[in-house]
Amino acid sequence: MADLSVVIRDDLVLATPLLAASGTFGFGFEMEALGGHAGYGALISKGTSIEPRVGNDPPRIAEVPSGMLNAIGLQNPGVEVVAGDYAPRWGQWPTPVIVNVVGDSVDDYVNVVTRLEDAPNVAGIELNISCPNVGARGMMFGVDAGMAAQVTGAVRAATRRPLIVKLTPNVTDLVSIARAIVDAGADALSAVNTYVGMTLDLASGEPVLANVTGGLSGPAIRPLALHAVYTVSRAVPVPVLASGGVMSGEDAIEFLLAGAAAVQVGTLNFLRPDAGRHVLSGIEAHMAARGIDSLAELRPAAALGVK
Amino acid sequence: MSAPVSAAAPVGAVVERGVVALREEVMPGSWLLRLRSPRIARAGLPGQFVHVQVGGSTDPLLRRPFSFCDINPAAGTYDILFNVVGPGTAILAAAEAGQAFEALGPLGRPFGFPESGTLVAVAGGLGVAPFPLVARAARERGLDVVWFNGAHTANQLLPAAVLPEGVEARVATDDGSAGHHGFVTELLRAELPRRAGGVAMIHACGPTPMLIALAGLLGALDQEGQAVPPCEMSLEAPMGCALGTCLGCVVPSTTTASPDATPGFARVCVEGAVMDWRTIDWPRYQALGELVHHRVAPVRPAAGARVGA
Numbered sequence: 193m194a195d196l197s198v199v200i201r202d203d204l205v206l207a208t209p210l211l212a213a214s215g216t217f218g219f220g221f222e223m224e225a226l227g228g229h230a231g232y233g234a235l236i237s238k239g240t241s242i243e244p245r246v247g248n249d250p251p252r253i254a255e256v257p258s259g260m261l262n263a264i265g266l267q268n269p270g271v272e273v274v275a276g277d278y279a280p281r282w283g284q285w286p287t288p289v290i291v292n293v294v295g296d297s298v299d300d301y302v303n304v305v306t307r308l309e310d311a312p313n314v315a316g317i318e319l320n321i322s323c324p325n326v327g328a329r330g331m332m333f334g335v336d337a338g339m340a341a342q343v344t345g346a347v348r349a350a351t352r353r354p355l356i357v358k359l360t361p362n363v364t365d366l367v368s369i370a371r372a373i374v375d376a377g378a379d380a381l382s383a384v385n386t387y388v389g390m391t392l393d394l395a396s397g398e399p400v401l402a403n404v405t406g407g408l409s410g411p412a413i414r415p416l417a418l419h420a421v422y423t424v425s426r427a428v429p430v431p432v433l434a435s436g437g438v439m440s441g442e443d444a445i446e447f448l449l450a451g452a453a454a455v456q457v458g459t460l461n462f463l464r465p466d467a468g469r470h471v472l473s474g475i476e477a478h479m480a481a482r483g484i485d486s487l488a489e490l491r492p493a494a495a496l497g498v499k
Numbered sequence: 500m501s502a503p504v505s506a507a508a509p510v511g512a513v514v515e516r517g518v519v520a521l522r523e524e525v526m527p528g529s530w531l532l533r534l535r536s537p538r539i540a541r542a543g544l545p546g547q548f549v550h551v552q553v554g555g556s557t558d559p560l561l562r563r564p565f566s567f568c569d570i571n572p573a574a575g576t577y578d579i580l581f582n583v584v585g586p587g588t589a590i591l592a593a594a595e596a597g598q599a600f601e602a603l604g605p606l607g608r609p610f611g612f613p614e615s616g617t618l619v620a621v622a623g624g625l626g627v628a629p630f631p632l633v634a635r636a637a638r639e640r641g642l643d644v645v646w647f648n649g650a651h652t653a654n655q656l657l658p659a660a661v662l663p664e665g666v667e668a669r670v671a672t673d674d675g676s677a678g679h680h681g682f683v684t685e686l687l688r689a690e691l692p693r694r695a696g697g698v699a700m701i702h703a704c705g706p707t708p709m710l711i712a713l714a715g716l717l718g719a720l721d722q723e724g725q726a727v728p729p730c731e732m733s734l735e736a737p738m739g740c741a742l743g744t745c746l747g748c749v750v751p752s753t754t755t756a757s758p759d760a761t762p763g764f765a766r767v768c769v770e771g772a773v774m775d776w777r778t779i780d781w782p783r784y785q786a787l788g789e790l791v792h793h794r795v796a797p798v799r800p801a802a803g804a805r806v807g808a
Binding site: 215218250262464 | 557561603744748749
């Protein structure tokens with residue numbers, strides 16, 4: 193049996209190189225009922241804010257060629273429910289849960305993370321500093337290196353848990369932002385969040401999404417995300433968790449070859465409840481066919497993501 | 500907010516390949532697809548739905564939700580009814596006998612039934628889809644069924660042959676080519692007060708304006724102090740996962756049925772697709788306009804009108 197484990201930090205070791213991407217897996221409960229945790233080394237929760245959020249008006253999703261647009265608007269029950277009700281129940285699962293955190297201000301992020309310090313079974317924090325669907329305030333931290341570093345540093349001071357920061361690709365210079373975040377204390381980066389997009393109704397001439405714009409995910413963005421992972425992983429000394437339209441084991445392998453330490457599976461969770469198992473079995477088949485026993489062997493040294 | 504997470508909702512749902520046993524254009528532009536899928540057929544209830552993977556490629560990407568139109572557990576088959584409105588339904592309408600489509604189901608909250616009395620079924624357009632199964636289940640429970648069926652024109656009314664025996668039908672068409680010339684809710688408005696004491700429950704499915712009109716009718720009866728029968732509506736929304744995780748298919752709601760449905764919205768896939776009309780926030784629902792947008796103009800499939808037996 194091949195060793196597929198991945199060390200994100202000494203205290204965050206994934207049994208497989210796959211993570212369920214934030215916003216595609218709820219808080220894990222619905223998918224657990226269908227056996228959907230199988231294959232994943234970790235689950236990343238829906239974005240969690242200090243207060244409950246109602247989210248955007250519908251329509252919230254739209255299908256586009258080989259992808260989908262979403263503008264959910266960070267609907268979530270707030271950190272009190274997540275920390276007090278959900279987190280204690282995550283202890284029943286073998287798969288670690290990383291909590292995705294959202295906010296409108298540095299204080300918001302720090303307050304959510306501080307509240308989570310008292311909660312059990314939180315394997316790590318992923319900062320969403322780049323939600324494209326909640327107006328300018330949601331996007332601002334992720335598009336500016338200084339502000340990205342500021343929020344990362346403030347959260348770093350508030351928790352010793354593994355800290356992952358999720359990059360938005362909707363920027364002009366991804367590498368400088370990635371470097372600023374790592375310098376501010378992030379243990380790992382997620383690359384990338386959705387690309388801003390839109391689609392119109394031809395009959396009415398109006399945008400399909402009530403929010404006008406949405407985040408594009410799915411196989412349509414895979415080559416774009418692959419380039420971002422390739423670029424960022426060469427520029428920073430921390431693990432990069434790739435995310436962008438993975439539909440198969442082959443797709444995940446492609447991201448690993450490009451320099452990712454691990455790979456997130458997102459939109460595929462909407463298409464099949466066994467997404468994690470499906471992608472993992474594809475990775476295993478690829479490795480078995482080549483007689484490879486470990487992920488380190490899979491990746492050529494040049495693609496390891498360390499300069 | 501501390502109610503149990505609705506993890507129970509997808510329980511019982513399975514992924515199963517459904518083999519095409521019949522594909523027939525039952526009304527112009529409306530297709531019935533019968534899939535042999537014993538596990539889903541055995542478990543499905545009136546008002547529940549399946550989430551169908553229409554192709555093996557990434558375009559179209561998402562599954563499509565369809566209510567059970569009818570189920571034959573003994574034969575291990577279920578039927579879905581749809582209009583060809585885009586690339587996904589065009590693929591289904593061109594299906595060949597023996598071809599398989601993978602589906603996830605059964606999903607969602609089913610219709611409830613009264614202990615006794617009369618069930619009024621209100622269907623508009625393709626909203627007729629869940630009612631052959633509903634009517635049969637109601638008749639098996641010994642209920643009287645009155646079916647109010649509205650369509651644009653006569654040939655878009657579901658053929659009476661699919662109705663179980665003993666169902667009383669009222670028909671309305673927009674162009675007056677059959678039955679009442681006008682909306683089905685107008686028929687209902689005229690008849691409901693006369694039957695008010697005798698209507699045990701209303702089931703409804705149809706276009707948003709019909710549901711809004713029905714809610715208005717029930718609200719008016721309520722204001723007049725008249726008896727308002729319980730009413731359950733099957734709703735439609737653009738849907739992602741159908742499992743409650745993506746939060747894409749929400750409608751404005753007056754209640755919080757689960758913690759993930761934060762105040763303000765309910766998920767059609769989990770809190771629905773069948774919802775109590777009183778839990779829907781009608782002013783907000785009306786303000787949103789049409790939730791379902793189709794990306795391409797209707798496509799006529801090239802294949803013949805019927806395959807299978």
